Amino acid sequence: MFTPNATGACRLVGEAYPFRRGSRLVLTADNHNSVNGIREYARARGARVAYLPVRPPELRVGDDDMRAALSRGRGLLAYPAQSNFTGVQHPLGWIGLAHERGYDVLLDAAAFAPANRLDLSAVRPDFVPVSWYKVFGYPTGVGCLLARRSALRRLRRPWFAGGTIQAVSALGGWHVLASDETAFEDGTLNFLAIPDVTFGVEWVDGIGLDLIHRRVSRLTAWTLERLRSLRHGDGTPMIRVYGPSTAEGRGGTIAFNVLDPRGEVVDERVVARDTSAAGISIRTGCFCNPGAGEGAFRIERRTLRSRALRRPMRDLDAYLGVLGLPSGGAVRASFGLVSNEADVDRLIALLADTYRDRTPREQALHPRERC
Ligand SMILES: Cc1ncc(COP(=O)(O)O)c(C=O)c1O
Numbered sequence: 001m002f003t004p005n006a007t008g009a010c011r012l013v014g015e016a017y018p019f020r021r022g023s024r025l026v027l028t029a030d031n032h033n034s035v036n037g038i039r040e041y042a043r044a045r046g047a048r049v050a051y052l053p054v055r056p057p058e059l060r061v062g063d064d065d066m067r068a069a070l071s072r073g074r075g076l077l078a079y080p081a082q083s084n085f086t087g088v089q090h091p092l093g094w095i096g097l098a099h100e101r102g103y104d105v106l107l108d109a110a111a112f113a114p115a116n117r118l119d120l121s122a123v124r125p126d127f128v129p130v131s132w133y134k135v136f137g138y139p140t141g142v143g144c145l146l147a148r149r150s151a152l153r154r155l156r157r158p159w160f161a162g163g164t165i166q167a168v169s170a171l172g173g174w175h176v177l178a179s180d181e182t183a184f185e186d187g188t189l190n191f192l193a194i195p196d197v198t199f200g201v202e203w204v205d206g207i208g209l210d211l212i213h214r215r216v217s218r219l220t221a222w223t224l225e226r227l228r229s230l231r232h233g234d235g236t237p238m239i240r241v242y243g244p245s246t247a248e249g250r251g252g253t254i255a256f257n258v259l260d261p262r263g264e265v266v267d268e269r270v271v272a273r274d275t276s277a278a279g280i281s282i283r284t285g286c287f288c289n290p291g292a293g294e295g296a297f298r299i300e301r302r303t304l305r306s307r308a309l310r311r312p313m314r315d316l317d318a319y320l321g322v323l324g325l326p327s328g329g330a331v332r333a334s335f336g337l338v339s340n341e342a343d344v345d346r347l348i349a350l351l352a353d354t355y356r357d358r359t360p361r362e363q364a365l366h367p368r369e370r371c
Contacts, residue, residue, distance in 0.1 A: 001144060001145050001147070001181035001182070001184045001185050002142060002143070002144050002185060002189050002190070002194055003129075003142075003143045003144055003145055003185075004141055004142070004143060004190070005131050005141065005142075005143040006032075006034060006108070006110040006129040006130060006131035006134075006143045007034035007129075007143075008143055008145075009127075009128075009129030009130070009143055009144060009145035010034045010035050010037065010038060010106070010108070010129050011034075011037075012145055012155075012184050013038065013076075013106055013127045013129075013145070013147075013155070014037065014038035014040075014041040014042075015041055015157075015158050016155035016156050016157045016158065017038075017041065017042075017076055017104075017154075017155060018154060018155070018156055019041060019042045019045040019046070019047035019075070019076075020045055020046060020047060021045075021046035021047070022046075022047075022073070023042075023047045023048075023073065023074055023075040023076075024047060024048045024049075024050060024072065024073040024074065024075035024076075024103075025038060025039055025042035025047055025048070025049045025050070025075055025076050025078065026050050026052065026069045026070065026075065026076070026077045026078070026103065027039065027049065027050070027051050027052070027077075027078050027079070027291075028051075028052050028054070028061045028078075028079040028080070028090065028291070029051050029052060029053050029054050029061070029291030029292065029294065029295060030054050030059065030061065030079070030080065030083045030085065030086070030088065030090070030289065030291050030292040030295070031078065031079065031080060031108070031289065031291060032080065032084055032108060032110065032111075032288050032289055033288040033289070033290070034108075034129075034288070035078050035079075035080070035106070035108050035129075036290070036291070038076075038078060038106075042075075042076075047075060048073070050069050050072075051291065052065045052066060052069055053065070053291075053295065054086075054088075054291065054292060054295035055295075056295065056298065057245075058086075058088065058243060058244045058245075059083075059085075059086045059088060059242060059243045059244075059292060059295045059296060060088050060090070060244075060249075061079075061090060063091070066094055066097070067097070070094075070097060070098055070101040070103055071101060073102075074101075074102040074103060075103055075104070076103060076104050076105070076106060077094065077098040077103045077104070077105050077106070078105075078106040078108065079094065079106075079107065079108065080107075080108040080109075080110070080111060080112070081107050081108065081109050081111070081112035081113075081116070081118065082109075082111040082112035082116065082250075082251040082253070083111065083243070083253070083289065083292055084110070084111040084253065084287055084288070084289055085242070085243070085253070085255050085286075085287050085289040085292035085293065085296070085330075085332070086242055086243025086244070086250070086253070086255055086292055086296070087111075087220070087243055087244070087250040087251045087252060087253035087254060087255070088243055088244060088249065088250050089112065089116070089249050089250055089251055092107075092123045095107065095123050095124060095125050096123070096124075099124070104126040104127070104151060104154070105125040105126050105127070106125065106126065106127040106128075106129070107123075107125035107127070107128050108128075108129050109128050109129065109130050110129060110130060110131045110134055110143075111134070111251065111253065112251065113130050113134070113135055114134050114135045114136075114212075114336055114337070115209075115212050115213050115216040115251060115252055115335075115336060115337065116209075116213055116251060117209050117210065117213065120146070124148070126147065126148050126150075126151035127145060127146070127147050127148075127151060128145070128146040128147070129143065129144075129145055130143055130144050130145075130146065131143040132144070132197050132200060135200060135201075135204065136200035136201075136203060136204055136337075137336075137338070138196065138200070139190070139193035139196045139197075141190055141193060142190055142193050142194055142196075142197060145184065147181075152181070152183075152184070155184075157177060157183065157184070160175050160177060161186040161187055162186070162187050162188075163182060163185055163186065163187055163188070163189075164177055164178060164182060164183050164184065164185065164186060165177055165178060165183075166178045166179065204337070207337060212336075212337045215335075215337070215339075216251065216252035216335045216336065216337070216339070217247050217252070218247075219252065219335045219339055219340075219341070219343075219344060220247045220250070220251070220252045220254065220335060221246065221247035222341075222344060223254060223333065223335075223344050223347070223348075224241065224245060224246060224247065224254060226344065226348045227239040227241060227254070227256060227348070227351075228241070228245065230348065230351060230352060230356070231356075232261045232356060232357050233261075233356070233357045234261070236259070236261065236263060237259060238258060238259055238351065238352075238355055238356060239256050239257070239258060239259065239351070240256060240257050240259055240265070241254060241255070241256045242255040242256060242257075242292075242296035242330055243255060243292075243296075252334060252335035252336065252339075253332060253333070253334045253335075254332065254333045254334075255287075255292075255296065255330040255331070255332045256330060256331055256332075256333075257327065257330050257331060258271055258331065258351065258355050260355070260358070260359040260360070261357055261358070261359065262359070264359075265327045266327075266355060266359075266360055267327055267328075267362050267365060268284040268285065268327050268328055268329050268330060268331055269284065269328070269362075269365045269366070269368070270360050270361075270362055270365070271284060271331045272284040272331075273365075274350070274354050274360070275331075275347075275350060278346070278350050280343075280346060280347055280350060282331055282332060282333050282334075282347070283331075283332045283334070284328075284329060284330070284331050284332070285328060285329040285330075285368075285371070286328070286329040286330075286371055287329070287330075287332055288371070290371070293329060293330070296330065297325055299323055299325070303323060303324075304323075306322060308322050309322055309323075315367050315368060315369045315370070316328060316367075316368040316369060316370055316371055317367050317368050320368070328368045333347060
């Protein structure tokens, strides 16, 4: 069914999943906030929420941790097929395992789908959020939730809206939801943009998803190699990569920080400023994925549970102060079907020219207002 974005797809599942006292929501710490947010629905209905940590250096989730978590209780497992922070591709084999143990599975494919084939006849997740502009760049504002019909029947929608019902009475106080996916499509859909999804899918098909996959993998491997080889004059590394250091078991997203000649992290806002002045589009911050960030910066669970963090503060910098973090996040380079070798050359040349043997000025940076 169509949704406004992948977030809308996650929300449809969260608000309607039959969480109850005694059931569980198992989440990998590496999750986008749009999946993390499902925990609030689970908690409100008395379900237990279990997070599985990411382990350095590759920031993957341990198979043993997953098996142990799924050996308890029943409920929903939610994880990304590919991390939007580190690019880690988490095992699709967990889907079958979760089913054997009585869990439903939400597989977040938002970061995976643009350059990887997801064969839904071979792996059978119950719910798969997708965001179409991430696949072919346009249109924004259209996502979808792919769902097994049997899984949809287990959901209980907390409300109804225009377009979702078969019949309803105002004075009678009853309603009957539509028996198909339209029961989940609230109100008027983005009907002018949705037909563009057909063109986008055909365009990607014409290029070939396997070709896109190979291209993205090679650009990723090559970039990782070149980032590793960036050194200051005394041989110390200029770059710290978070997540896998090779292209094995990962997609085309590389999170890193630039290090100055003393080995200190260069403020990510400086890198954002310099790359954007050079016309290079990269993202900086924590990428709506706090768990991967907490793993990357090795923040202790005890510190994260500090009471001081639970109240609203002036801005994000105040939170970073409590956590004792030197920077507000990482820098992220992502590759897709339009990326090419020249893009990599330009990024590497900019990093080398701007930061080799230099400590950049950090004046006049705007405060970090929010995550
Ligand atoms: C892995 C992942 N999941 C979910 C989302 C949310 O997608 P949307 O912005 O389409 O709601 C994103 C967005 O970047 C993402 O990368």
